[in-house]
Amino acid sequence: LAKTTQPISMDSYEGQEVNITCSHNNIATNDYITWYQQFPSQGPRFIIQGYKTKVTNEVASLFIPADRKSSTLSLPRVSLSDTAVYYCLVGDPRNYGGSQGNLIFGKGTKLSVKP
Amino acid sequence: NAGVTQTPKFQVLKTGQSMTLQCAQDMNHEYMSWYRQDPGMGLRLIHYSVGAGITDQGEVPNGYNVSRSTTEDFPLRLLSAAPSQTSVYFCASRRGSFQETQYFGPGTRLLVL
Numbered sequence: 001l002a003k004t005t006q007p008i009s010m011d012s013y014e015g016q017e018v019n020i021t022c023s024h025n026n027i028a029t030n031d032y033i034t035w036y037q038q039f040p041s042q043g044p045r046f047i048i049q050g051y052k053t054k055v056t057n058e059v060a061s062l063f064i065p066a067d068r069k070s071s072t073l074s075l076p077r078v079s080l081s082d083t084a085v086y087y088c089l090v091g092d093p094r095n096y097g098g099s100q101g102n103l104i105f106g107k108g109t110k111l112s113v114k115p
Numbered sequence: 116n117a118g119v120t121q122t123p124k125f126q127v128l129k130t131g132q133s134m135t136l137q138c139a140q141d142m143n144h145e146y147m148s149w150y151r152q153d154p155g156m157g158l159r160l161i162h163y164s165v166g167a168g169i170t171d172q173g174e175v176p177n178g179y180n181v182s183r184s185t186t187e188d189f190p191l192r193l194l195s196a197a198p199s200q201t202s203v204y205f206c207a208s209r210r211g212s213f214q215e216t217q218y219f220g221p222g223t224r225l226l227v228l
Binding site for chain 2: 036042044045087104105106107
């Protein structure tokens with residue numbers, strides 16, 4: 001099971017672009033990378049998922065280099081409401097259950113956006 | 116759709132008491148799971164189910180039981196509560212494999228005295 005490493009915390013200001021990098025050195029060939037966001041007193045919610053290169057949706061972009069040993073979540077022009085904990089997860093969609101089919105959350109990155 | 120619902124929102128128990136945390140989803144998802152979240156610890160998987168009648172243990176299963184008699188419901192039972200089980204509990208569901216989006220409930224905050 002690929003382990004992920006993220007910074008514990010990050011600070012930013014409103015309007016800035018925020019990049020949160022996740023390391024997953026032992027990612028397997030069939031693993032996908034997924035990011036979740038969690039606001040205080042709420043359950044996590046899905047942000048974005050990718051396998052390689054770049055994925056973009058209305059909320060964020062995900063950059064994955066060719067070696068896939070890391071990934072970067074990019075949040076454009078953050079606002080105060082983006083203050084949350086962001087989790088990077090790695091898993092194999094072929095595994096329905098078992099240890100690799102579960103979403104294993106690390107401690108995440110606590111992003112604080114200041115005015 | 117109501118999504119994933121959890122009851123109660125908050126509960127206080129005395130050591131040794133038992134209780135059941137309820138979780139239900141109306142999205143016809145096969146995969147359901149229970150997590151606990153403690154300060155600074157992220158979320159840890161307790162038990163999960165890949166379909167009705169099938170359950171398995173996660174990272175921290177001790178002290179908890181689960182069953183899955185229907186697709187919709189996945190209750191979590193504490194047979195004899197301990198202070199170490201004070202936590203916030205989240206139930207989640209998804210349609211299928213890891214590639215699918217996982218939806219979380221609003222959480223149950225449990226305090227064991």
